[in-house]
Amino acid sequence: MSVKQNPLRKYIRDGNLPHFFCSGCGCGQVLNYFLKAVDDLDMNLDEIVTIGGVGCTARIPVYLSTDTFHGVHGRTLAWATGIKLYKPELKVVIFAGDGDLVSIGGNHFLHAMRRNLDVTVILVNNFNFAMTGGQVAPTTLFDSITMTTPYGSKENCLDICKLAETAGATYVSRWNTDKPMQSVNSIKKALQHKGFSLVEIMSQCPTNFGRYSLKTGDTKKVLDWIVDKSVPKAKAEKMSNEDLADKFVIGEFVHTEKPVFLGTTVYNQDEK
Amino acid sequence: MIDKENNWNQKRLKTGVHFMLGNYAAVEGALAAGCDYFAGYPITPANEISERMSQRLPEVGGVFVQGEDELFSIYSVASAALAGAKAMTATASAGFNYMQEGIGYASAVEAPCVILNVQRCRGENFATHADVMQMRWGASGDYETICLAPSSAQELFDYTLLGFNLAEKYRNPVIIMSETTIALMRERVLVPSYDEIEIVNRAYTDLQPDAYLPFKAEENAPPPMAPLGKGYHTLYTLNYHNEDGSIEWDPKGYDKLYKRITGKIWENRKDICRTEGYLLDDAETVIITYGSEVRPAMDAVRMAREDGQKIGLLKLVTVWPVPEEDIREVAKGVKKVYALEMNIGKYAREIERVCSRYCTVERITKNQGIIHTKDEIYQAIKG
Ligand SMILES: Cc1ncc(C[n+]2csc(CCOP(=O)(O)OP(=O)(O)O)c2C)c(N)n1
Numbered sequence: 001m002s003v004k005q006n007p008l009r010k011y012i013r014d015g016n017l018p019h020f021f022c023s024g025c026g027c028g029q030v031l032n033y034f035l036k037a038v039d040d041l042d043m044n045l046d047e048i049v050t051i052g053g054v055g056c057t058a059r060i061p062v063y064l065s066t067d068t069f070h071g072v073h074g075r076t077l078a079w080a081t082g083i084k085l086y087k088p089e090l091k092v093v094i095f096a097g098d099g100d101l102v103s104i105g106g107n108h109f110l111h112a113m114r115r116n117l118d119v120t121v122i123l124v125n126n127f128n129f130a131m132t133g134g135q136v137a138p139t140t141l142f143d144s145i146t147m148t149t150p151y152g153s154k155e156n157c158l159d160i161c162k163l164a165e166t167a168g169a170t171y172v173s174r175w176n177t178d179k180p181m182q183s184v185n186s187i188k189k190a191l192q193h194k195g196f197s198l199v200e201i202m203s204q205c206p207t208n209f210g211r212y213s214l215k216t217g218d219t220k221k222v223l224d225w226i227v228d229k230s231v232p233k234a235k236a237e238k239m240s241n242e243d244l245a246d247k248f249v250i251g252e253f254v255h256t257e258k259p260v261f262l263g264t265t266v267y268n269q270d271e272k
Numbered sequence: 273m274i275d276k277e278n279n280w281n282q283k284r285l286k287t288g289v290h291f292m293l294g295n296y297a298a299v300e301g302a303l304a305a306g307c308d309y310f311a312g313y314p315i316t317p318a319n320e321i322s323e324r325m326s327q328r329l330p331e332v333g334g335v336f337v338q339g340e341d342e343l344f345s346i347y348s349v350a351s352a353a354l355a356g357a358k359a360m361t362a363t364a365s366a367g368f369n370y371m372q373e374g375i376g377y378a379s380a381v382e383a384p385c386v387i388l389n390v391q392r393c394r395g396e397n398f399a400t401h402a403d404v405m406q407m408r409w410g411a412s413g414d415y416e417t418i419c420l421a422p423s424s425a426q427e428l429f430d431y432t433l434l435g436f437n438l439a440e441k442y443r444n445p446v447i448i449m450s451e452t453t454i455a456l457m458r459e460r461v462l463v464p465s466y467d468e469i470e471i472v473n474r475a476y477t478d479l480q481p482d483a484y485l486p487f488k489a490e491e492n493a494p495p496p497m498a499p500l501g502k503g504y505h506t507l508y509t510l511n512y513h514n515e516d517g518s519i520e521w522d523p524k525g526y527d528k529l530y531k532r533i534t535g536k537i538w539e540n541r542k543d544i545c546r547t548e549g550y551l552l553d554d555a556e557t558v559i560i561t562y563g564s565e566v567r568p569a570m571d572a573v574r575m576a577r578e579d580g581q582k583i584g585l586l587k588l589v590t591v592w593p594v595p596e597e598d599i600r601e602v603a604k605g606v607k608k609v610y611a612l613e614m615n616i617g618k619y620a621r622e623i624e625r626v627c628s629r630y631c632t633v634e635r636i637t638k639n640q641g642i643i644h645t646k647d648e649i650y651q652a653i654k655g
Pocket of ligand 1: 054055056057058072073096097098099100101124126128129130131132137
């Protein structure tokens with residue numbers, strides 16, 4: 001009797017399943033979206049280096065059959081730069097949690113975008129530090145209850161896509177796990193893009209964000225919360241700032257071309 | 273990676289005699305070794321290294337990048353090294369603090385790389401050996417570093433070159449322990465010719481991806497590397513990793529991994545460690561020192577010899593791992609050892625540990641941001 005296998009199974013590192021994500025976690029979906037994009041584009045995983053820092057999201061590349069860097073918090077873009085400058089022919093894809101990317105790794109993020117490093121960042125925004133047990137993150141909404149904001153968060157949250165746009169990223173989009181087609185399409189565009197590409201995918205974390213902030217561990221309810229707050233870009237353009245205050249705009253924000261980073265100073269034989 | 277036989281660019285090597293800044297000499301030593309990736313962040317008194325690298329590396333086909341901080345420097349150096357580069361960064365004490373995290377990573381994944389640290393006094397650019405212990409175990413987790421201590425511009429050239437070779441041979445970070453004294457000094461530097469330079473390159477596997485296990489190695493030895501982007505699918509993680517790279521926890525495997533990672537340095541210390549002895553044959557007392565303190569110590573030994581005192585000097589080229597055998601050999605034949613250094617007395621503990629069974633140990637320390645004068649040392653060792 002033959003057992004049917006998921007066609008994307010061939011991209012998974014042998015012996016690594018089952019994965020360690022909680023049931024209901026969006027990381028598995030994002031992993032699938034990425035592999036679907038790779039498969040649709042018929043890309044060779046041998047030529048892709050995947051990177052994760054630490055965190056739940058950062059585990060995604062550990063399951064992939066690729067050369068992979070993992071295990072240090074927030075330094076993904078420093079690793080990516082070393083690889084891209086030395087071996088520009090390799091493609092580099094980073095999977096980062098919001099804490100990894102913009103809290104501890106914020107400075108590297110800013111400067112990699114400013115330089116237009118040729119790398120794809122897939123950001124899984126679950127609105128909290130999940131792996132450490134649900135603490136407040138730079139993406140946590142004002143007044144939210146988390147494990148370190150028992151009286152509500154008095155910190156303003158960051159719109160990472162807006163930051164990326166300002167800092168010089170050349171491809172920027174945001175979706176949620178409820179938008180698989182859009183997510184896959186954006187990842188495909190990002191993978192084909194020459195320059196810094198950011199795809200933010202807002203994702204449900206029922207175990208920590210759900211239970212502490214939304215008082216529910218129910219996956220669907222946590223996802224509904226995200227979906228209810230997601231406003232397509234075209235609609236958002238007609239809304240007031242006040243109405244948008246608690247909302248997440250989804251869509252594609254930036255898609256431009258700029259020279260990519262090859263080093264801080266580059267010797268050109270022909271000019272000398 | 274630069275292959276000396278096939279694509280060595282002659283611009284790399286400035287063969288001849290130069291009157292050269294210590295920091296520049298380190299750059300030339302790195303280039304001679306085949307360095308083709310450098311990342312740095314501005315800090316005095318290491319700036320001239322970045323500045324000269326920014327000019328020299330691109331013209332020989334290498335990559336120069338000035339990062340946003342020292343964490344960037346060390347991680348991009350580690351990843352470039354795993355991508356095949358002979359990679360280096362340079363900093364001074366405050367920046368070296370930040371690099372500890374990445375040195376821990378480079379040690380865990382066995383990334384060959386060179387880190388040059390020009391020690392300075394907490395925010396001030398005065399001379400010191402205050403960071404000598406940090407060179408060894410500044411990061412969390414188990415590892416052993418190789419640390420070399422030059423005492424002149426010439427040795428900044430020589431030891432940086434040697435540092436790359438040791439990094440490649442043992443797949444380990446190597447630290448060049450520089451100091452303000454020599455980094456900012458101009459002296460005679462002899463750059464050897466192409467034929468006089470020995471280059472060591474890391475071993476790559478000859479196995480096909482299916483048969484290759486990235487962290488399977490002989491006892492006390494580094495594993496052969498696999499090229500990046502060629503289907504070997506290596507996982508380079510800080511987490512505990514099995515021979516195949518997977519991160520499933522195995523208590524015995526953890527023990528074994530770090531026995532090997534530390535053992536490949538510690539158990540090979542006879543190959544790694546270098547010392548130089550002066551006037552040791554008939555010596556009854558000996559100064560043991562490292563770095564720029566070797567210079568006034570040598571003068572003081574000559575002065576004391578003129579008085580008829582039977583004194584010698586043991587210079588530690590390798591500070592970590594501790595050259596225990598050489599130190600012990602000296603201690604066995606003398607009445608007293610002087611542990612000379614420019615701090616509150618740190619490496620002295622290692623010298624005491626090794627020597628106390630055989631002879632007395634007396635510390636000569638100075639912690640004023642100024643190197644010992646020969647007279648100060650002469651006074652201290654005068655019978
Ligand atoms: C230097 C360092 N600081 C802190 C930690 C602890 N830590 C582990 S994961 C994590 C962040 C998790 O949040 P995020 O990056 O948003 O990823 P998520 O787990 O939510 O996917 C932290 C702070 C660490 N491993 N290393």
